[in-house]
Amino acid sequence: MKNKATKIGLRKKIALDLFAKYYQQKVKEHPLDTLFWECTLRCNLACKHCGSDCRKESLFKDMPAEDFLRVIDSLTPHVDPHKVMIVVSGGEPLMRKDLEYVGLELYKRGYPWGMVTNGMALDRARFDSLLRAGLHSITVSLDGFAEQHNAFRGNPQSFDRAWNAIQMISKEEDLVYDVVTCVNQHNFGDLERMKRFLIDGGVKYWRIFTIFPSGRAAEDPTMFLNHEQTVELLEFIKKTREEKEIYLTFACEGFLGGYEAEVRDHFYYCGAGVNVAGIRIDGAISGCTSIRARYDQGNIYKDDFWEVWDKRFEMYRNREWTRKDACKDCKVFKYCLGGGMHLRDENQNMKECLYLTLTEKK
Amino acid sequence: MKTKKRFLRFLIGVLGFSSMMVSCNKEDGDGDIRVMYGVAPAEYKENIHQIDPAATEQPLIVNDEEQSH
Ligand code: SF4
Ligand code: SF4
Numbered sequence: 001m002k003n004k005a006t007k008i009g010l011r012k013k014i015a016l017d018l019f020a021k022y023y024q025q026k027v028k029e030h031p032l033d034t035l036f037w038e039c040t041l042r043c044n045l046a047c048k049h050c051g052s053d054c055r056k057e058s059l060f061k062d063m064p065a066e067d068f069l070r071v072i073d074s075l076t077p078h079v080d081p082h083k084v085m086i087v088v089s090g091g092e093p094l095m096r097k098d099l100e101y102v103g104l105e106l107y108k109r110g111y112p113w114g115m116v117t118n119g120m121a122l123d124r125a126r127f128d129s130l131l132r133a134g135l136h137s138i139t140v141s142l143d144g145f146a147e148q149h150n151a152f153r154g155n156p157q158s159f160d161r162a163w164n165a166i167q168m169i170s171k172e173e174d175l176v177y178d179v180v181t182c183v184n185q186h187n188f189g190d191l192e193r194m195k196r197f198l199i200d201g202g203v204k205y206w207r208i209f210t211i212f213p214s215g216r217a218a219e220d221p222t223m224f225l226n227h228e229q230t231v232e233l234l235e236f237i238k239k240t241r242e243e244k245e246i247y248l249t250f251a252c253e254g255f256l257g258g259y260e261a262e263v264r265d266h267f268y269y270c271g272a273g274v275n276v277a278g279i280r281i282d283g284a285i286s287g288c289t290s291i292r293a294r295y296d297q298g299n300i301y302k303d304d305f306w307e308v309w310d311k312r313f314e315m316y317r318n319r320e321w322t323r324k325d326a327c328k329d330c331k332v333f334k335y336c337l338g339g340g341m342h343l344r345d346e347n348q349n350m351k352e353c354l355y356l357t358l359t360e361k362k
Numbered sequence: 363m364k365t366k367k368r369f370l371r372f373l374i375g376v377l378g379f380s381s382m383m384v385s386c387n388k389e390d391g392d393g394d395i396r397v398m399y400g401v402a403p404a405e406y407k408e409n410i411h412q413i414d415p416a417a418t419e420q421p422l423i424v425n426d427e428e429q430s431h
Contacts, residue, residue, distance in 0.1 A: 015374050034403065114402070137402050176401075176404035
């Protein structure tokens, strides 16, 4: 079906070609600027659409703080800490009582740090405590109005708690924040209303992503948007960006054809293994914690993190292996390079391609 | 290498995609990439929160009720 995605104008095409060259340079340099730490797999909710494999009581024990800080200390001589953002993810990071301890240690070492949370346990006292530990950035998930949000999250208080947390963080000067929404069949019809709600509530930064078949969400088809809805969603993001009442962006979910640079500030690229690394709960060194397949490159309990980052990551930095199946003859392969690594399964097959959904080639 | 990157970014900007040239909190930024479950990248700021070194000694508030069921 014809829509903006199917047609890339000449000017954009030239810019995309230049960007592809730019990306190659970046790959050569692979400047680490984002390091994820999957600090726990425990969670106080059990969300339907969760991409990770969290449980209230996880099979994996939380990684001891000292183990993670040892990695940080080994990394410090190789980077400018001010330019490496440490993202604490999970599970739910607030399940850890020593989060502030780790945060403060990161702060003392000069690293900006941030976290992703469902907001359940983020009350005023905990927030103040995190701020005192140097929290630089925070993302809170909000997946619609109370009814949907609570249903997704399986807890009747989750909306109120998340919204209270959002109200609190959005008033904090100097703190970088955003609200992140997973758009699916259930909340798709409420986007306009939700936008108003966020604007009226004083929220300035909003990020949207769509779900991909992973974790618990894989079994539920109502979590995915169809072709028409995906197009409509991108039109909604584009329009909202033009209105400039709230800064809205789309997460890095793959190449979007003609929508490139219209729903995000930048052209698509997958930063995993290029500028993004992740340390998983069991110590595995990976490209990005959104990747659930085991594309691990080493383990902090066996290897030197920097050695691994600098010398390995071949499959992340050379994506030729993705040139198979639908990607084999794809005419936008040079811009997309087979899509985000999180959209590949254990056998390196593609799970989802947004561009194909948009252009209805599947 | 840096010069080549800068030049490419300049050309991309000339084509009208100026946001690509703007560094988003990062000196060598190429737009602000926000990964799926990631957070908005933040620049390091000195003492923005006037950290109280005693912070970690205070009891940390965790909703134990949530943790326990
Ligand atoms: S088919 Fe492959 S290369 Fe083409 S847009 Fe989809 S993921 Fe990218
Ligand atoms: S793996 Fe996915 S979420 Fe991670 S950087 Fe790549 S595209 Fe983004």
